[in-house]
Amino acid sequence: MPNRTGACVASVRIWEFKIMAKMNMIQALNSALDNMMERDPDVISFGEDAGYFGGVFRVTANLQSKYGLDRSFDAPINEAAIMGMAIGMAAKGLKPVAEIQFSDYIFPGLDQIVSEMSRLRYRSAGQFTAPVVVRAPCGGGIRGGQTHSMSPEAFFTQVPGVQVVMPSNPYDAKGLLIAAIESPDPVIFFEPKRLYNGPFEGHSGGALSSWGKHPKGEVPEEHYSLPIGKAEVVREGSAVTIIAYGTLVLVAQAAAEKAGIDAEVIDLKTLVPYDLETIARSVNKTGRCIVAQEAPRTSGFAAELAAQVQEECFYALEAPIQRVTGWDTPYPHAHEWAYFPGPDRFINAMNAVLEA
Amino acid sequence: MPNRTGACVASVRIWEFKIMAKMNMIQALNSALDNMMERDPDVISFGEDAGYFGGVFRVTANLQSKYGLDRSFDAPINEAAIMGMAIGMAAKGLKPVAEIQFSDYIFPGLDQIVSEMSRLRYRSAGQFTAPVVVRAPCGGGIRGGQTHSMSPEAFFTQVPGVQVVMPSNPYDAKGLLIAAIESPDPVIFFEPKRLYNGPFEGHSGGALSSWGKHPKGEVPEEHYSLPIGKAEVVREGSAVTIIAYGTLVLVAQAAAEKAGIDAEVIDLKTLVPYDLETIARSVNKTGRCIVAQEAPRTSGFAAELAAQVQEECFYALEAPIQRVTGWDTPYPHAHEWAYFPGPDRFINAMNAVLEA
Amino acid sequence: MAHTEPRFHVPAPHVRPGDTPDFSHIAIPPAGEAKRPATDVAGMETRDLALGLVRVLDHNHQAVGEWDPKLDPDVLREGLRHMVLTRVYDDRMLKLQRQGKMSFYMKSTGEEAVAVAGAMAMQKSDMVFPSYRQQGILFARGRDIVDMMCHCISNSRDNLKGRQLPVHYTWAEGNFFSISGNLATQLPQAVGYAMACEYRGDGEIAATWIGDGSTAEGDFHGALVLASTYRAPVIVNVVNNQWAISTFQGIAAGDAPTFAYKGMGYGLASLRIDGNDFLAVYAATKWAAERARAGHGATVIEHFTYRADAHSTSDDPSGYRPKGENEIWPLGDPVERLKQHLIGLGEWDEERHAALEKELNEMVIASYKEAESHGTLHDGPLSPVESIFEDVYAEPDWRLRRQRQDLGV
């Protein structure tokens, strides 16, 4: 059972009995869509291969047979058209959940997100809105090479008007996807694909472990939501704060375990708007901070976090904030583990920060 | 006359006599193109309205009549196609300089930049390269509203494989554009359009001043280049370092003058790869730092600079690094001066940093 | 230094500044010739219409042929009124822009029929996704002119709170979508909206407008793929006014025979029509709207017209095309043609026309006075400064709240 699930879920759990099930992240996301399509006839889902077949990662499996061709359908291979169609539908009051097959392929649709979806409310002064949810599997660790491994989240964190979310486990994935669908704002929802089938601690060689054995692999079958904008301290500690999201949350935890360092690990969950309060509380306590992202270093989201933390917690900081990131290169295929910021890089960073 | 033009120009000036002319930034850029098209038959220029008419800002004026229809031509309104065409031409050995009419409109072409232009050398292990120059007017201050005012540079600083340049005056504009065309790597070349016709110090009401009276408005008519990757200290000082690029370089200088603060102002010129050496030297001296960008705050390039500076100069820093930026909103039309980071916001930041 | 012959083909217009305007290369088939198929015709059967030119008003300004929508004179007079108002409004706004009253303006001179007749042939509950040159729709749908002006001068009553460039209107109440400065983006949005109409089953449809130059964008293609795949009830209007900014239609068209014909590549019903002929625009739109509403899918309509004035107030066409082209444009002027048609019918006369122009002129002048009483861009009042932090999200997050504080508002 998740232990720190926030007020929202807690309050739900007071008045209804939850049937818990073991779910991997794919099942949890599918369950979120299923719950929402069941309760709200305006929720529809589409994308490349996302209809009949249920998505190349099967996140939308069985939705077409359950809810019909017009509520879960295949889209032509044109990401701009998919985004534009979703905006038009949302403007009419539907709640489209559009899948981008790999986040690497979101770029042909970026203009519709940056110039349209994000600004429709603003430029029309609230007359029209586009509360689309864009789902996109991201990140490496599956030998996908440079076009199936990107973590482009920072691009979206620069776009006023969209919220950006990335869960790190099935329980959060479901609760946050439901929150995203219920949000009045557009949400770019990144799914770390390396975590779809099991937790991953960054040891490339190891056997795939299962969400079934992980506390956050227990997921209520019913509807629940987690608040967008709230981070979670997933490991308490006093020596250093590690701020991470997605796959690296698990890697950071494992690295702290492995090194036996009393690190506090924050799972950010929402990148925009990020939970500065939780971050500042922790850094003010530990006085040391590491920010992590899988994307290339320069101008990644870790830079935003570092910039803000040094401003917010300057006088508490006892060492420079370290960034643990991918390199400023495309994601290589054969040497993907030399690129991926694994536990050793976290340990090095912790040592550097602690020795400073 | 520019006083700190770097070794490259200095050495050129030893052995040839330069005919200097007063040029605004448009003329300087046009002169760079003219020089390069004259000396290298592989240099070609194109874009929307960039051929016969010479560009909506006239940067490519007269190139078609001088060099022919096939060296300066109009392109269909499809930024992805323009980028793709440029990549194909560059792969064959030409040196395409492609204009994006406003940097706001670069997004439909972003995929070709992020997934193709930037990675061609890497993914082909050097067998093919795409040394395209993408010219794009950027920034606000011309009442362009949200679709003619963007500063999207940070998007490109996240893309391994492209260099990113933004000059702040005619002299640098010409020298850097020539360097960009001569670079073996793709260069995204941003032209702060508010500076095209004259220097601008951020006082919205004031009369337009002229580059003719500015030392950096004196520009050699001949070919010269400035090194990509080199910043310049444009105002020496010891109280605080302000790192800026483009329009905000002039605004920062004016703010320091106005407030009578002994600020050192660094004109970054190249964002990728940025000149960490010059930055660190200055911050280690002043112990205080302000980073500035016109783009919305979150995840802008100022965040990268702040993150790196705090890591590099942690023990020299006496106050938190402040960011002076646009707001996390689209660029508004009527209230553009409430959005634009003008001299007062710099002065506030300087005071904050100095009082800290 | 320049090669005399370019090494690859770059299309160029027939004439350039200094040359004599000349449209003799444009073939204009006689009015009344085009067949009007049933509205459930297969898209592929519209080939002749995609290559031809649907015209109703002949050179004597009489309505001829199968496409004559046989409108009541009251409807014709209403259309004339909207078109004259569009022109009067545009002219006045241009003058005011030149006087510094607004930052920017875009006229639709010569293209009034495209917007006005298009809007009148649809239901007011149908959503329109225009480009920046269909202000005629707003008049046809009865938007308050003072409101329009308040937007253009970005004052305290601007319904867009000063956030958008002038002419980038939004009017949800009138089912007029938010105009984007980014070309072609509205197209897939219109298709999505149209699909949502079917999903809702409310009998509504959508229409969108795009310029000749903008058809080159990927979103044009994406939208037609969607429209064809899902048989969406949408009308895609291509306004071929011969020019993008400084580039003529040949840069977007290449060797394509017509813009309408592009629709055929998607199996969509496709019509090329005389965009300066109120009756042709009305009839074609009515046909397409009926087709869409009956579930037979989308129609591409190319409106063959001419941009009689500059692209915008930032543009001076004398740099790239001969002066006076608009006067010899072979399809004439849409206002003049409808006026003459009505006169021919005995339903209108020069005096009434002069009176109409005078009335509308005065109304526009008076409206502007009223608009200015709510402020101007330069002297205010504007929307409150703090409004720049609103509507980014449904609720401002901590970043926006802090930034508002930083600005001290």
Add this chain to the structure above:
Amino acid sequence: MAHTEPRFHVPAPHVRPGDTPDFSHIAIPPAGEAKRPATDVAGMETRDLALGLVRVLDHNHQAVGEWDPKLDPDVLREGLRHMVLTRVYDDRMLKLQRQGKMSFYMKSTGEEAVAVAGAMAMQKSDMVFPSYRQQGILFARGRDIVDMMCHCISNSRDNLKGRQLPVHYTWAEGNFFSISGNLATQLPQAVGYAMACEYRGDGEIAATWIGDGSTAEGDFHGALVLASTYRAPVIVNVVNNQWAISTFQGIAAGDAPTFAYKGMGYGLASLRIDGNDFLAVYAATKWAAERARAGHGATVIEHFTYRADAHSTSDDPSGYRPKGENEIWPLGDPVERLKQHLIGLGEWDEERHAALEKELNEMVIASYKEAESHGTLHDGPLSPVESIFEDVYAEPDWRLRRQRQDLGV
């Protein structure tokens, strides 16, 4: 819960898993029927060819009609050899992938003629911009098989230094452009390259390949706009193998009559051909190459074929289409058809064919042995780790130098 009738149209294939494979809805015109126009024909005159199906080999495997390229038996045998090699190679690589020897693989089974005949009908100096399913080009151009395998197993001799997914080949020496994982991006690049050929005046042209599903991308449109506008010497091959991944061609095509017909919207010469007919592919490519080289511009060729196997090793088609479709595909198998044609000519026989298969099989097995001697993905040796920091830029900047240090290599 599901509406029985969807509220908007969503196309679906005729049959799904569990159904009996059935292609009776596909009309196959007889071989030899299509006219072969002069290579300088106006694009618009190719309409019948865009709607028809150019076929040379008839049901008796005899070459008939105007499009018969009348190839020397040596050339036919060479083509057969390349096609058999492609298939043998694909089959072996699939097996090896299943054994964990490479991370990923994509076969081109059933589509060998598209790549092989296309490559053979061009000059080797012409640049090709393939998608990931035209490995046949590499065989036709004589690339070393060990090199290809070294790429696929990402070992120390991989000419892409392990940076790309398997099958995403680059081979500059053979004028084979770098394959992208991002669909359709190669199209405008090919057009730009072709324009640069004209600029250089070296008589070279370019060709590119794109899947049916990928034609929906904006870059397909952008490329055709460019090709039409600048009359670029480029061949745009649309490989309609009926499937994207799990979605059938109807999701991209919508109501379009054919993919070739899309070219008509740009005024381009457009041909729809039997993609499983080596001679038809050869003849059409030759025609288009001649046309391009003579300065008459681009051609769109739709290769009507069938993806006989899975999309990639990550895909299992039994989830979305009936098994056995490939066996009843009405245009048969390209290898078998060319083989029978040669046998019919008396220029080939079953024994020689069996011997060829055996020879190529052994060669492929031996090649793999050699390839493995340079390392495998899992056991190495790979390219040196520090090579991941090379080729990002011409020279690594301080960031990359530091990062390399951080990695300790």
